[in-house]
Amino acid sequence: MSEPRIALLASPTEEAQAALSLLAARHGRHAPEDADVVVALGGDGFMLQTLHRHATAGKPVYGMKLGSVGFLMNHYHGDRLVERIAAAEPAVLRPLEMQAMTESGATVGSLAYNEVSLLRQTRQAAHIAIDLNGKPRLDELICDGVMVATPAGSTAYNFSAQGPILPLGSSIIALTPIAAFRPRRWRGALLKSATQVRFRVLDPYKRPVSATADSHEVRDVVEVTIRESEHLTVTLLFDPEHNLEERILSEQFVV
Template identity: 80%
Template sequence: MSASPRIAFLASTVPNAQQALEAMAARHGQHPPEEADVICALGGDGFMLQTLHRHGGLDKPVYGMKLGTVGFLMNHFHADNLLERIAAAEPAKLRPLEMLAQTESGTSTGSLAYNEVSLLRQTRQAAHIRIGLNGQTRLDELICDGVMVATPAGSTAYNFSAHGPILPLGSHTIALTPIAAFRPRRWRGAILKADTEIRFEVLDPYKRPVSVTADSHETRDVVEVVIRESADRTVTLLFDPEHNLEERILSEQFVV
């Protein structure tokens, strides 16, 4: 990357992020994401995920600065020395999950997830879900509030709150984690190879409807969901050396 990269500044709608957008664009110039060397996302983790979904296909590195509530995927915000920070930043490559959902009406919905794909019951009735891995049934019936599949980058978020494992970045694994499992009561989930194909079949979907969410994209009334790691899509996030993603994921395992 050149010493003066072309930067596309993007910001969430919160006032301080919009103010930072105006100031940073005035100082460093503003370029469309398609023409930029690097994308600079100003906001929180939610906005970072939006940025990856909207512009991940451009294959441009993304440098985020926290101007939101949660900033696990972001660097600290400082108005000064941005070019030096980008030049010294360490890359972290993330590979998203691909989700394909079939609904009761017969439609199909596909989406990517950089954090997790989660199935959740839509009503007071517990969900009944069959789980298959690579074409083989592994759990005939999980009675639960839901179940999720998380990437290493997403394993410290909703997955960890549901008592799922934290996965090291670059471990080539994904987490399969139940949400409030009732039966089997002692099943805590599994750590799987990243290339595992996971198939969820919703049992009795009319009485016990289930929705699926890939990051923030929700599809309701699903009957089957297939999840696999993307074979050809990656995104590169840039992190300050003292604030790199791998170290933060490791540190999360020692928070008491």
């Protein structure tokens, strides 16, 4: 069996760049659009950058941790890369599509593999209404913010905001408030992944709000619509002994 064509991408850290040089000398380098597989060297932030930049190429991505956070990454080893890729298990992720309308009337679109979050921009709490599939569900949420998280992203910001961890492949997304003041007892909701979520900022001039899809921030939004992408998917590759489904399950039993 011939060696796959590998696109090697690395974060700018010294450690990741050293690994890039080592692996390039052993396996060569191909452009992502010409490769069979993309190898990302860095942390979770760099993995998300890689997915945003190269998801449309449709190539599976195998990450190795050379950064501060690596939930989406495999352990780094400089040898046996081809064998590890061949034995890796796929995890298919479907991102969220965000459409944000700003005070100026501009509409900005972006993708999120972890979460879309709305946050207050000033010291004053945000006032946000929530519609699901066009039907009002919460007339006014007073909060620091609110988010919609994917299963892959449910262990990140969502979990730190006391949101639930979602099993991979569950076809569920998490709607989670951030420091909610009212309604006091509302702790969020679990929604079918096909649900269209719309946030309406009720007092955008006095209480401005920003929207962030992973790391792409849009400020001064007045309305944000989120739904799972119907057409775009990405495939991450994981070593069998440390696959993403097992990691998500293990996170629920950390004491």
